[in-house]
Amino acid sequence: MKNLFDGATKCLLVQTKFSAFSFWNYQDVCEIVGAKYPAAPLGLLTVAALLPQHWTFKLIDENVEPLLDEHFSWADIVCTGGMLPQQDSLLAFIVKAHRMGRQVVVGGSDPSSQPDLYKEADFLVLGEGEITIPMFLEDLKKGVQKGRYCSKERADMQKAVVPRFDLIKFRNYIMIGLQFIRGCPFNCEFCDIIELYGRVPRYKTNEQIIRELQSLYDLGYRGHIDMVDDNFIGNKKKVKELLREIKIWTQKHKYPFYFTTEASVDLADDDELLQLMKDVDFRYVFLGIESPENETLTIAQKNQNVNKPVEDAVRKILSYGIVSNGGYIIGFDSESKQIADRMIDSIQDSGICMAMIGLLYALPNTQLTRRLESEGRLFQLASRTVTDTDIDQMTSGLNFVTKIPRTQILNNYFRVIDAVFDPKHYYRRIVYTSLRVKPKYRHKPDFRTWLIYMRSFLRVSRTVGFSSRTGLLYWKMFFTIILRNPKGIEVAVNLAAMFIHFQKQKNYILSVTKRTIADIENKGEEKFNLRMAPQN
Numbered sequence: 017m018k019n020l021f022d023g024a025t026k027c028l029l030v031q032t033k034f035s036a037f038s039f040w041n042y043q044d045v046c047e048i049v050g051a052k053y054p055a056a057p058l059g060l061l062t063v064a065a066l067l068p069q070h071w072t073f074k075l076i077d078e079n080v081e082p083l084l085d086e087h088f089s090w091a092d093i094v095c096t097g098g099m100l101p102q103q104d105s106l107l108a109f110i111v112k113a114h115r116m117g118r119q120v121v122v123g124g125s126d127p128s129s130q131p132d133l134y135k136e137a138d139f140l141v142l143g144e145g146e147i148t149i150p151m152f153l154e155d156l157k158k159g160v161q162k163g164r165y166c167s168k169e170r171a172d173m174q175k176a177v178v179p180r181f182d183l184i185k186f187r188n189y190i191m192i193g194l195q196f197i198r199g200c201p202f203n204c205e206f207c208d209i210i211e212l213y214g215r216v217p218r219y220k221t222n223e224q225i226i227r228e229l230q231s232l233y234d235l236g237y238r239g240h241i242d243m244v245d246d247n248f249i250g251n252k253k254k255v256k257e258l259l260r261e262i263k264i265w266t267q268k269h270k271y272p273f274y275f276t277t278e279a280s281v282d283l284a285d286d287d288e289l290l291q292l293m294k295d296v297d298f299r300y301v302f303l304g305i306e307s308p309e310n311e312t313l314t315i316a317q318k319n320q321n322v323n324k325p326v327e328d329a330v331r332k333i334l335s336y337g338i339v340s341n342g343g344y345i346i347g348f349d350s351e352s353k354q355i356a357d358r359m360i361d362s363i364q365d366s367g368i369c370m371a372m373i374g375l376l377y378a379l380p381n382t383q384l385t386r387r388l389e390s391e392g393r394l395f396q397l398a399s400r401t402v403t404d405t406d407i408d409q410m411t412s413g414l415n416f417v418t419k420i421p422r423t424q425i426l427n428n429y430f431r432v433i434d435a436v437f438d439p440k441h442y443y444r445r446i447v448y449t450s451l452r453v454k455p456k457y458r459h460k461p462d463f464r465t466w467l468i469y470m471r472s473f474l475r476v477s478r479t480v481g482f483s484s485r486t487g488l489l490y491w492k493m494f495f496t497i498i499l500r501n502p503k504g505i506e507v508a509v510n511l512a513a514m515f516i517h518f519q520k521q522k523n524y525i526l527s528v529t530k531r532t533i534a535d536i537e538n539k540g541e542e543k544f545n546l547r548m549a550p551q552n
């Protein structure tokens with residue numbers, strides 16, 4: 017048997033397919049800008065940097081190119097990993113790799129949350145790779161053929177390695193991820209981040225982040241970087257120090273990048289932080305808003321959002337040239353009868369265009385899941401969808417016996433999606449946002465990228481501007497912004513492009529939701545719940 021550790025091992029890393037219908041899988045927009053998938057597989061790029069560097073690596077992302085038998089034939093060992101929406105493709109990959117006679121190493125968030133589902137893998141390397149990959153390698157050195165590795169220890173981010181960005185073709189992706197912080201200080205009941213990564217944010221040093229930026233710069237990458245932190249501002253003091261360092265570096269390098277990230281709503285309380293983000297060219301931020309109702313926020317332990325008018329926060333963030341996207345959830349026990357109207361009003365009043373509205377999903381290994389289990393309300397197939405569709409946060413969800421009648425929740429959900437993604441309403445939000453945004457973009461595209469922007473603009477104008485549903489709205493919006501706030505036009509066209517995806521997503525969600533409602537009405541809710549077999 018070949019010594020895999022010491023030898024000239026060929027290692028195949030595979031990012032398996034995401035489900036086709038996902039809020040984040042905006043294929044139409046990718047096509048318009050000439051990319052193949054939104055985000056690069058940062059987890060596997062990090063794994064490659066943690067494995068022995070004398071190995072040879074090949075990374076295949078099934079979302080951008082086909083995985084062929086010859087890739088397996090080339091490899092001595094294959095690695096994969098990922099999240100819940102990849103569960104089916106990950107499991108199929110393990111079977112295929114075995115059929116091709118290859119040993120499989122599996123890690124990442126879904127295998128870490130529910131390892132037993134992945135028991136067929138030869139090596140299950142769970143939790144943070146920085147801790148468990150060395151454990152796996154120790155065994156590999158000894159010639160061990162199978163193993164499961166996990167640890168309660170948290171990785172020291174200050175020892176984190178620079179991901180192997182050289183393994184991907186940048187042009188395949190809209191954005192490249194970079195991670196500063198793991199963990200979040202808050203305690204939302206439905207969240208698995210605090211279970212996976214803890215409540216004390218651990219961060220890389222400024223030097224590490226600069227090294228990662230430099231690595232991307234040296235490899236020739238320019239453009240969009242997504243700071244993939246669960247809450248970028250989890251430690252405000254540290255993040256300000258980092259932004260000051262980035263400001264010096266990025267000025268010196270003539271602003272090669274612009275940024276997006278995720279943050280809690282209290283970002284709006286800190287002008288200094290917002291100014292620093294503006295200085296280094298942050299353009300979009302995803303806010304976990306969840307619910308417009310204070311009682312629900314309190315019960316869900318999302319106390320940081322209680323009594324925080326979202327509209328004010330979004331307007332404040334916009335005044336720094338940063339556009340907010342928002343995450344919303346429907347299906348909490350404490351929701352009022354007016355939840356649909358309140359959510360629609362809140363989204364319309366804040367002007368948030370990219371609103372990710374999902375049904376409450378009890379993710380494996382969360383406080384919510386444990387509570388529902390103890391109340392005998394959790395469905396047995398808790399990690400899977402309650403519809404027969406792909407796993408997707410937007411349509412799956414409600415994987416438990418609800419307190420409010422399920423059809424009432426689903427009807428509310430239907431109404432919210434229908435209204436929020438109604439073309440008239442969506443375009444009203446584009447106008448609101450684009451008139452108020454005061455961007456001062458520092459990153460300037462090179463000539464080739466500028467040509468791509470122009471081509472994308474023409475493609476969006478052709479697709480949206482000549483559609484019977486959106487044509488009039490698009491041109492009216494376009495001339496309003498050009499005349500009244502020309503600096504907002506880039507934001508306006510980007511948001512209009514995203515609507516191509518949202519329209520399809522809306523139709524898909526509405527048809528799945530309608531089918532589920534009909535199914536429940538047909539059988540009765542009790543029978544529906546019985547079929548989903550609650551655990552008790």
Ligand code: B12
Nearest residue numbers: 034038055059095097099100123124125126141144145244
């Ligand atoms: C960035 C991000 C995204 C991005 C990009 C993801 C991508 N590459 O396509 C976008 C915005 C597109 C996204 C979308 C979604 N995401 Co997301 N996302 C994240 C986030 C914030 C960071 C992921 C990341 O890059 N981390 C940094 C890298 C270095 O860490 P890592 O990938 O975990 O890898 C480490 C280990 O897991 C391990 N590892 C990973 N793979 C492998 C493989 C092997 C062989 C080994 C040994 C080890 C190993 O080693 C690495 C180093 O320690 C995480 C939260 C988090 N903190 O993990 C959520 C998270 C992964 N997303 C999640 C979900 C549910 C989704 C969505 C369904 C909806 C949503 N909530 O946003 C969609 C679906 C995507 C789709 N296309 O259909 C969940 C997954 C839950 C689960 N149990 O699987 C998470 C954990 C957040 C959450 N709680 O909601 N996401």
Ligand code: SF4
Nearest residue numbers: 200202203204207246
């Ligand atoms: S703020 Fe976000 S990351 Fe932090 S606990 Fe709440 S849901 Fe999780």
